[in-house]
Amino acid sequence: MTALRSGLDPADPGYIDAAATMESKLAELEAEFATALEGGGTKKVARHHERGKMLARERIEMLIDPDSAFLELCPLAAYGSDFQVGASIITGIGVVAGVECMIVANDPTVRGGTSNPWTLRKGFRANEIAMENRLPCISLVESGGADLPTQKDVFIPGGRMFRDLTQLSAAGIPTIALVFGNSTAGGAYVPGMSDHVVMIENQSKVFLGGPPLVKMATGEDSDDESLGGAGMHARQSGLADYFARDEQDAIRIGRRIVERLNWRKAGPGPVAEPIEPRFDAEELVGIVPGDLKIPFDPREVIARVVDDSDFDEFKAEYGSSLCTGWARVHGYPVGILANAQGVLFSAEAQKATQFIQLANRSNTPLLFLHNTTGYMVGKEYEQGGIIKHGSMMINAVSNSTVPHISLLVGASYGAGHYGMCGRAFNPRFLFAWPSAKSAVMGAAQLSGVISMVSRAATEARGGVVDEEADKGMRAMIEAQIEAQSVPAFLSGMLYDDGVIDPRDTRTILGIALSAIDSAPVEGTSNFGVFRM
Template identity: 75%
Template structure:
């Protein structure tokens, strides 16, 4: 085995305190997830069932292969906003007839399935995942269109949904639309621009304008069925490729379509019968301290997620606050970069740049495990070239073309968030543990900086400094930054793809690596200029 033995002691007081704090956060997050699972609430769920309709997640469960997992993405979208948690749409990755697919399902129990700004962002994120990883996109459509009070934030950027469908098709990535109810106005173009369309007898309603608008615009009398029903589209317009008798039949047909796609992976195949990690995933609960100022060894995390806990560390004696090395996870090769002591120095930055180049030469995906306060500051470090060395690492991350996956374990502050492939650097997937925090800097540091600036300004004006007001300001800023750096706040704004239970990290990363392998994996031929 290429990794050192674990020194985690689950019986220690420190471990117990960290595990208890993690469990408490998980309970809180589960409560927020429950809001998304509840859809529009008991009244609307019951009304939907009474109409003989399945819920969005019930449709997904019947669509994907029996007993296969579904990796739901952005379940807390819109958290902390005026809109319902989950944003009225379910997105994720599921296996259909052995093919990994991106699935987008409107939840009609939430405001009739209408799209608000967060619904749009969540759906566009799903489209990006389908395009980047060459995965078929399946839309389970039942939507009342745009949420009209917020149309100013939905209409113009919403055109990307249709652009994405055509680009997916042009790239040879199949798109499938199963229409369970309304798909009207702009929403009519979702089946209109999909490669394969299934409509359901007396259920699907697809038209550019409903009967009232047609009456107002042209004076023509019509009803839903003759204007845009499934039978009309199957027999007359030709928009429906398949005519289903009910929802279960539509899902059966959808599975059959995927089975006939002949869609094959173009990346590396996983090694079969991989050994599990030698250490218990349950122990991941207590590795990250509740106080993120206290360091932890990311090798303890690595040992509990990679195959056989086998990790070949690269440059272990150089730039030791960044751990780098090679492993396999669920049989897929992966290079890992993990923060060990928070701060990134010049040595860590240069080490990271070299490691990323090697991963690109070997066509190996990269996994970033975040716990960084950023790049080191101070006169000595500036003189030694901290800026150009940090830029070297960021350059390597930005121009690397092998797929990246990021997991925020603890802190992810400042430019260190960028160097470790934060959201702005387009990792294929980014998830957070409940212990994660991300902001321009920690709340105490930010408040302290503003306090120092204020004190200097008062002295320059010859004024007395108000210590009481300063203390109140610092407390207010610390509280604000703490609230805005919490994972639920960030997840609600789609700055990650979801908050995961630490014990599920191996499974989640394995599913992501498998999804990534649907597309070819090719390293970069060149990088930007490295300032030496």
């Protein structure tokens, strides 16, 4: 019998404190999510409705299949910047006519749906996910193009959006544009470069330059409709493939286009019927302590996420600070690597390397559960080969070709973040719990290192260390690192695909695995040279 057992006691004071801390962090995040949901604010939303238009989220809700889930991605993009949280665009995976699609929708209530630097980064990430996972891409377009005050940060990199759309099409991944309003300047190329285009009578306006710009550039007098209206594009330019009467009709046509794609998944599919875990997902809120220095058993997380809490642990007695093993999530096979005690030693690195090779041999996706302070330091460990063993693990992660999903549940520091497939190693999806932190090292350690370096430099010059100034510097650095290590900040930077409620973990992993299954799942035996 390989079903995990649980030693979790919801009545334990430690559990109660951890759950309270998690609930508090979730409440803080909920306020930020609400900011993204409100778009440009009450007045602009009301004005948009007065024009007879649906909001971007209402369009998405009507587009996806009834009662189906929409996995929103990067909802906190631009958090901590000068721009609206959400970056004036909504991206996510939804099921349309039975087909999982990447949906990208401009929010016209936020600065007319114009693209700022964070809009671009979020859009690029959506295109990357669509390409890697072979997801048809549906653009719900209503955009004034570039946010002109930030054009220096938008124009040059913005061309990648055109490249992405054309490369998706070249890869045989359908691209569909439903145009709900103005699609101006660079925004005009979204329908121009999509495989299928739907425009709405008296509502869609697609032109490189509007009447004022045309007047300034050529002296020609024109109006919106003759210059770029849906009727003109349907009857004269040929840019519109379908002519819709209103927004609802455009969405109906969009769904029919997807239905006619005859799209088929290319992955192997689930290998078994899903079985709910034996333990309550509600208990996930109290597993990770508020103080990440306190260890916790990742098997308690695994037991509440995988099918039937069934987990075949690999090398259970070897390299015990890394838990590895095989399981299923919603019927999809996965190999799991989960940090058990934070530090990665040589044995853990070697164990991970072998496990990753085995997953590639069996074409099994990998799930990384992060809670690591990094690879162990010290004379004994350096002499024992921690660098070459850590490099071996990173080599395996880098060159593994089975899909990877990363979930930051606790600390994710130093090269341990890399070895556990951090963002730089291109996991198909990366999510974080509100309890997660990620940085070069912990705030106290980092401020201490800077303090020691500063002290050494002062003493080398023959100076005397000002203890009060040193104490103040350490406090300032600790506060800065703490602020920059939390999930909301990192999510705002698009270093993850979303901060999730722990209780939703199984559902979100199931959606991600199903999306991954749209593309072939194939491992490799071609790794770099392993330094033994």
